[in-house]
Amino acid sequence: MKNIITTILAAVALPLIASAQLKVNVSIDTTPDEQNMIPKEIYGQFAEHLGSCIYGGLWVGPDSDIPNTDGYRTDVLEALKELKVPVMRWPGGCFADEYHWRDGIGPRESRPRMVNSNWGGTVEDNSFGTHEFLNLCEILGCEPYISGNVGSGTVEELAKWVEYMTAADGPMAKLRAENGRKEPWKVKYLGVGNESWGCGGNMVPEYYSHLYNRYQTYCRDFSGNRLYKVASGASDYDYNWTEVLMKYIGKRMHGVSLHYYTVKGWDGSKGSATVFNEEEYYNTLGKAVGVEPVIVKHISIMDQYDPDNSIDLLLDEWGTWFDVEPGTNPGHLYQQNTMRDAMVAALSFNIFHKYTRRLKMANIAQIANVLQSMVLTRGDKMVLTPTYHTFRMYNVHQDAMYLPSVCDSPKFKDSHDRECPYVDVTASKNAEGKINITLTNTSLDQKADVSIEIPSLGKAELSGEILTSKNVQDHNEFDRPDTVRPVEFDDFKIKDGKIIVKMPPMSIISLSAAL
Ligand code: AHR
Numbered sequence: 001m002k003n004i005i006t007t008i009l010a011a012v013a014l015p016l017i018a019s020a021q022l023k024v025n026v027s028i029d030t031t032p033d034e035q036n037m038i039p040k041e042i043y044g045q046f047a048e049h050l051g052s053c054i055y056g057g058l059w060v061g062p063d064s065d066i067p068n069t070d071g072y073r074t075d076v077l078e079a080l081k082e083l084k085v086p087v088m089r090w091p092g093g094c095f096a097d098e099y100h101w102r103d104g105i106g107p108r109e110s111r112p113r114m115v116n117s118n119w120g121g122t123v124e125d126n127s128f129g130t131h132e133f134l135n136l137c138e139i140l141g142c143e144p145y146i147s148g149n150v151g152s153g154t155v156e157e158l159a160k161w162v163e164y165m166t167a168a169d170g171p172m173a174k175l176r177a178e179n180g181r182k183e184p185w186k187v188k189y190l191g192v193g194n195e196s197w198g199c200g201g202n203m204v205p206e207y208y209s210h211l212y213n214r215y216q217t218y219c220r221d222f223s224g225n226r227l228y229k230v231a232s233g234a235s236d237y238d239y240n241w242t243e244v245l246m247k248y249i250g251k252r253m254h255g256v257s258l259h260y261y262t263v264k265g266w267d268g269s270k271g272s273a274t275v276f277n278e279e280e281y282y283n284t285l286g287k288a289v290g291v292e293p294v295i296v297k298h299i300s301i302m303d304q305y306d307p308d309n310s311i312d313l314l315l316d317e318w319g320t321w322f323d324v325e326p327g328t329n330p331g332h333l334y335q336q337n338t339m340r341d342a343m344v345a346a347l348s349f350n351i352f353h354k355y356t357r358r359l360k361m362a363n364i365a366q367i368a369n370v371l372q373s374m375v376l377t378r379g380d381k382m383v384l385t386p387t388y389h390t391f392r393m394y395n396v397h398q399d400a401m402y403l404p405s406v407c408d409s410p411k412f413k414d415s416h417d418r419e420c421p422y423v424d425v426t427a428s429k430n431a432e433g434k435i436n437i438t439l440t441n442t443s444l445d446q447k448a449d450v451s452i453e454i455p456s457l458g459k460a461e462l463s464g465e466i467l468t469s470k471n472v473q474d475h476n477e478f479d480r481p482d483t484v485r486p487v488e489f490d491d492f493k494i495k496d497g498k499i500i501v502k503m504p505p506m507s508i509i510s511l512s513a514a515l
Contacts, residue, residue: 022448024423028405030455038428040086040398041361042352048093050119050370051332057368057377059128066380072136075382079375080140084395089145089316089363090133094118094199097151101161104129105179120331134185143188150193150215151201159218167222184223192216193232200232205241209248216252230314233257242298246305255312258298262288262344263321273322273335274473279415281340281472285442286414288344292351299358312360319365319372320344333370337385338475339506341372345390346440346508350426353402383476386484389467393510396436400428423448435513441503444472448503457497460513464489468507
């Protein structure tokens, strides 16, 4: 009975809270005592051999009728360049622990085929391998992040992969040159396994730690390349995993990963990506901001074992996870992307920016056609998702100085009692001294009058952009690619030394101020 009453109260609570127009004051500290940069790697991507992320999404091959540049889809390449992708993780995910890199080198026509047993049993032809991935990173100007196979591979296999990619001389360098690449690539990030507590080998943390120590010993720095080694970290609330790794691996890792998905639950339906009600909308946001206490707790454990802050935390998988689109392969995790996803991305970035003392990277899952993706493709068509637009609007914060802010927005409580602000803000100052402020109004039906106090605002030159839509379920389809897209925004003014902004419901606004 109690549960029924709680559910009814929760269901009616949302519209009651959401009746008046929001009035919100924000103050931004432009000269913080402690200066933190927002590492560009917070805006990282993840590309797994899963569904049509790689094949069809990034890669169609040079002989395809779909316009391509040396096999990479030209439309996707152009879209990704706009995002300033800083780092890309590959080849998985769960796929990584079944991937044998030697199958993906040499003439494409003679590469063996393989069954992608993690993801729908799809047969792949290995035409996208090490060369294709590392060359893509060069085209995009991003750091590669290789996820090594610990679950079903060997120490020798991983050690030789590192040598193949990065050594200037020796047998692996010779083989690489025979396959068309004389110069070694620079590869910074090396993941030693993925989700080793699950699809990566079902290990306990003590066993994984010892295995990590062994594997990493033989992953060498060749020819001036410096590896940054990442241990396969915890899922969500598994604080013991982080603690054991800190204890047994410690400084043998440069970073430890963490995975956190905005998902309703792992059993049963995860809900539709496009058909959802108000309660489900706020619950999704409630779950998304639930990443904050999780980050805080993992960091506090790391602080105990590493008080000088030398080991990083990398959230190398995050994002929304809904049911697949009707009629698509359940193993391919193809989901649409609405304004709700844009809100999740914005709120997540606002949180990530606060913890960059330790949190040095985040990789959204995934770059194309999988989960909360940047682009969706079908044949020769491509759409940019609301999440893509959010990433593009936020990329002004990459490598900029974080400016702490205070925002007195009212909060909503979702039906699991999780709190989330209606209006949220994040700000940074770039190398040219420009201040970039990104505001989010999560309310479905309330406008917000936001007053922003910035010291020495004077007669700053302001420009703005807004991402919003009529309905929160709006998304971009192949025949309607521009339903959700950012446009110029000018509903702001400077009054009494403050910026006064009128935010529509459900909007993300970026303001740029040249002081
Ligand atoms: O991103 C999809 C999958 O989610 C990844 O392969 C795995 O690491 C996680 O469970």
